[in-house]
Amino acid sequence: MGCWPEFSRSAKLNGIGISEIIRIGTEARKLATSHDDVISLSAGEPDFSTPDNVKLAGINAILTNQTRYTALDGTAALKAAIRRKFQRENGLDYAENEISVGAGAKQVLFNILMATLDPGDEVIVPTPCWTTYLDMIRLAGGTATVVPCSEETGFRLSPEQLAATLTPRTRWLLLNSPSNPTGAVYRASHLAALGEVLRAVPRVGIISDDIYEHVLYDPAPFATMAATCPDLKPRVVTVNGVSKAYSMTGWRVGYAAAAPEVITAMAIVQSQSSSNPCSISQAAAIEALDGPQDAITSRRNAFRSRRDRIVTGLNTLPHVHCTMPDGAFYAFADMRALLARPELKRKGIIDDAALCRYFLHECHVAIVPGFCFGGPGYLRLSYAASDKMIDDALERMKTGVNRLLAV
Numbered sequence: 001m002g003c004w005p006e007f008s009r010s011a012k013l014n015g016i017g018i019s020e021i022i023r024i025g026t027e028a029r030k031l032a033t034s035h036d037d038v039i040s041l042s043a044g045e046p047d048f049s050t051p052d053n054v055k056l057a058g059i060n061a062i063l064t065n066q067t068r069y070t071a072l073d074g075t076a077a078l079k080a081a082i083r084r085k086f087q088r089e090n091g092l093d094y095a096e097n098e099i100s101v102g103a104g105a106k107q108v109l110f111n112i113l114m115a116t117l118d119p120g121d122e123v124i125v126p127t128p129c130w131t132t133y134l135d136m137i138r139l140a141g142g143t144a145t146v147v148p149c150s151e152e153t154g155f156r157l158s159p160e161q162l163a164a165t166l167t168p169r170t171r172w173l174l175l176n177s178p179s180n181p182t183g184a185v186y187r188a189s190h191l192a193a194l195g196e197v198l199r200a201v202p203r204v205g206i207i208s209d210d211i212y213e214h215v216l217y218d219p220a221p222f223a224t225m226a227a228t229c230p231d232l233k234p235r236v237v238t239v240n241g242v243s244k245a246y247s248m249t250g251w252r253v254g255y256a257a258a259a260p261e262v263i264t265a266m267a268i269v270q271s272q273s274s275s276n277p278c279s280i281s282q283a284a285a286i287e288a289l290d291g292p293q294d295a296i297t298s299r300r301n302a303f304r305s306r307r308d309r310i311v312t313g314l315n316t317l318p319h320v321h322c323t324m325p326d327g328a329f330y331a332f333a334d335m336r337a338l339l340a341r342p343e344l345k346r347k348g349i350i351d352d353a354a355l356c357r358y359f360l361h362e363c364h365v366a367i368v369p370g371f372c373f374g375g376p377g378y379l380r381l382s383y384a385a386s387d388k389m390i391d392d393a394l395e396r397m398k399t400g401v402n403r404l405l406a407v
C-alpha cells in the first residue's frame with residue numbers, strides 16, 4: 001500500500017535513520033532465508049539464554065498477576081534490588097528517589113538527554129562509540145561533540161582532549177566503559193585524570209554507560225566515575241541494565257542512578273512516552289540482580305576464550321591488525337592496510353562499508369563497518385557466537401581476503 005502524497009517525516013528525523021547495525025542484521029537474516037550458511041557476527045547481544053532462575057521469576061510474575069501498570073519508573077522492589085547492586089558491586093549508596101528504571105539502558109539514556117538538553121547544548125562523545133548516542137543527542141535537540149580517540153591511546157579520551165573540547169555550552173561528557181565497539185576500558189586512574197579536569201567545570205555532568213560492566217577481562221577491577229571520584233557523584237548519572245550481564249536483551253530493563261532532580265526530570269519524559277517498563281520483566285530483573293551470580297563469571301570466561309580465538313585469528317589475515325580488547329564482546333579490527341591495497345581498490349572495495357558488503361554477499365559473514373561507530377577503516381566483529389561459528393567465519397574471511405588480493 002502506498003502512502004498518502006502529503007505525508008512527510010518531521011524535520012527532527014532529518015539525517016537519522018534505522019541504526020546501520022540493525023540494517024545489517026536484517027540484511028543478514030534476509031540472506032539466510034535463501035542460504036543456510038550465513039554467520040552473523042553483527043549482533044550486540046550475548047548468544048546465551050537468560051538464566052533459568054530469572055525465566056522462572058518472569059513466569060511466576062505472570063502467574064501471580066503482576067501484569068498491571070507499575071510505578072512509572074520502576075517498582076519499589078526493583079529499585080531496592082538496584083540499590084543493593086550498586087552498594088554490593090560498586091560501593092555506591094543511592095536512595096530510592098535516586099533510581100530510575102526504563103525499557104532498557106537505551107530508553108534510560110534517551111530519557112536523560114530528552115530531559116536535559118536544549119538546542120545548542122553540547123554532549124562530548126569520545127569516538128569510536130555506539131552510534132545511537134549521536135542520533136539520540138540529535139533527536140533530543142542537542143549537539144554531539146565527537147572526539148576521535150585513536151588506537152594508539154587505547155581508544156580512550158585523554159584529559160588533554162577533554163580540556164580542549166569543553167565549551168560554555170557543554171552539558172555532558174558521555175563515557176562508555178567497557179566500550180562498544182572497541183572494548184576499551186577506563187581504569188580508575190583514567191577516570192581520576194578526567195575527573196580532575198571536570199572538577200574545574202561544575203556545570204558539566206557525566207553520563208557513565210556501564211552496560212558492559214560484567215563483560216570485563218582486564219585484571220584491574222571495574223571502575224565507574226561516581227565511585228572513583230565521590231566528590232563528583234552528584235553530577236554523575238550511572239546507567240546500567242540487565243541486557244548484557246544476564247543475557248536479557250529482549251526483556252528490556254535498564255536503569256540509572258543520579259541526583260533526585262535528574263531522576264524526576266527523566267520520569268517526566270517516561271511518563272509522557274512509554275510509562276512503566278514491563279511489569280514481568282521488572283520482576284525477572286529483581287531475580288537477576290538478587291539471585292545467584294555465577295553465570296556472570298562462567299559466561300565472562302567463555303567470552304574471554306572466544307575473544308582470544310577471534311583476535312588471534314584476525315591477526316593471521318593478511319594486512320589485518322586487531323588489538324586485544326579488555327572488555328565487551330567485540331573485536332575491532334583495523335583493516336586500513338588491507339583497504340589501502342591496490343588489488344582491493346581495483347575491485348571497488350574502497351572502504352569498510354564496501355568490505356562488509358563483500359564479506360556478507362561473497363563469504364556470508366555479517367560484520368558491521370567501523371564507520372558506523374566513527375571508526376572508518378575498522379570492522380566490528382561480535383564474538384557472542386560459538387567457537388565453530390567464529391572459526392568458520394575466520395576461515396571464510398581468510399579465503400575472501402586472499403581472493404581479493406589475487407590479481
Ligand SMILES: Cc1ncc(COP(=O)(O)O)c(C=O)c1O
Pocket residue numbers: 044103104105106107130176179180209211240241242243249253254
Ligand atoms: C554501549 C551500549 N549502551 C547501551 C546499550 C543498550 O542496552 P539495552 O537497551 O539493551 O539495555 C547498548 C546495546 O547494544 C550498548 O551497546
